[in-house]
Amino acid sequence: MSLTLAEVEHIAKLARLNLTEEEKSKYREQLSSILDYVTMLQELDTTSISEASGVQPDECPLRVDTSLPPMATSDLMKNSPATTKNQFRVPPVFE
């Protein structure tokens, strides 16, 4: 199958990725060939098979829902590119 340029742009938009024109055409070609390859899964009849959600054991334990000592706020905030008074600063959402 072959993806169209519009499909590539739509996926990039969903994934919040700015792509150059060069990247778009390269990904169009590469993703098309990967999708061609994975179509081999369609040859299997899986109507009676359930989806694996993972490989978790049934005995996966839950812990008691009590709070633990938190990490220091300063440790968490210091990695942000922009903060104000212990809050994350972001560009405007609305014009």
Added chain:
Amino acid sequence: MSGDLTLLSIFEMQAGLRAGDFSCTELLEAHLQRIHDLEPRIHAFITLVEESARKEAKNADFRFSAAQNNGQIDDLPALLGIPIAVKDLITVKDLRCSCGSNVLGEWIAPFTATAIQRLLDAGAIIVGKTNTDEFAMGSSTETSAFGPTFNPWDTSRVPGGSSGGSAAAVAARMVPVAIGSDTGGSIRQPAAFCGVTGIKPSYGRISRYGLVAYGSSLDSMGAFTHSGAEAALLLGIMAGLDKMDATSADHPVPNYHKEITCDIKRLRIGVPREYFIDGIQSEIKTTIKTAIETYRSLGAEIVEISLPHTKYALPVYYLIAPAEASANLARYDGIRFGTRQSTGSMIDMFFETRGQGFGPEVKRRIMLGTYALSAGYYDAYYGQAQKVRTLIKQDFEKAFDKVDVIACPVTPTTAFKVGEHGDDPLAMYLEDVFTLPANLAGVPGIAFPVGLDLENLPIGMQLMGKRFNEKTLFQAVHSFQQNTKFHLQKPLL
């Protein structure tokens, strides 16, 4: 102190330190010297922390001399004074964790991964963070934003990936142990390419807390060493329930190392015919067959088996892993951590930060995963892949009714040249064809060297086991390594 301390096994290091033959400082300095000599040609590390390592070594020396004076030498923790390296995808508090990416910038980890904390509590000394494919997405360490690592056996070749820095560091004797992670083969494939032993335990065996997420239903932490016995020691320390990871299993952790010696006379080894397909390098086929004959001569029973859905593992993986990655990597938005590229509005900032911050392979997988999960395509791609994953799991369940372990190649070829797969993602993905099934089924796999090809490059064999039965894998590898010398072969550097 006599001889080259970097050539010792962990057990010899432990004994030497306890006997006072050399100090932790001398042991560390020997490894740091080795790193200085070789790092310009290997580039195994993203970050080195020599000064803090020296401080820790001095502290460990103090503990040794205090224990000697008190007659409490046997009470010291197992890894006291042993230098280790950690893949730069795993957090260590107050150290930069780059994940091999530009998008995280100078991110300083605010906490230490549980399994790494257990190693530190056992006395290990971290010397640095090793190179990785960006967010572990790659099979050669070439997608790292910090440039590739080179294979110690031939520096024109890749070390494999994504944990290529860790594998190369152990192969080059820069450290006796390095920690890595394996989502589709990222420990076993570089272990094979670099001629070392690499354990990927069962899913849930080691806590993933502090392992930066790629494919959360597939990610496992593990270790590189020179032998199965050393890997057994490491897993015994790292494994076990952790309340910080709800998928870590509440399953008893055996003393793998203590129970390593075992008669393998009744061991049933399955050889899956689907793993000996056309296109495998002929020396790999013959070397694996020879290794299997070695097991037969040691008394193991060799059984031909079938894992019929093997060929579907690759397409299943390259839908499920990118789908999980596309969700996991949504967190890199330029707000709470990492770099920010800002041009006006918030939404523009997301697009710019992610477009510029991620490298080509990461963007490719995010795109692929986003597509597989998008409206109208979910059932055909992701849903179908999850159903076929069920079939792959069932293949293993049926096989393990008949055999104890499964023996097969790790990779279809030995280490390839840097740049050889250039811009052909599918060719690169095919490198993982024999390692992906274990991640999809959640079973453990171990890779260890069983010979060299005509170009003097290591060939690895993989043993896969029943879920949570790493013990049998270690016993089988140990038994092989007691009777052969392939794990002692060293690259000429």
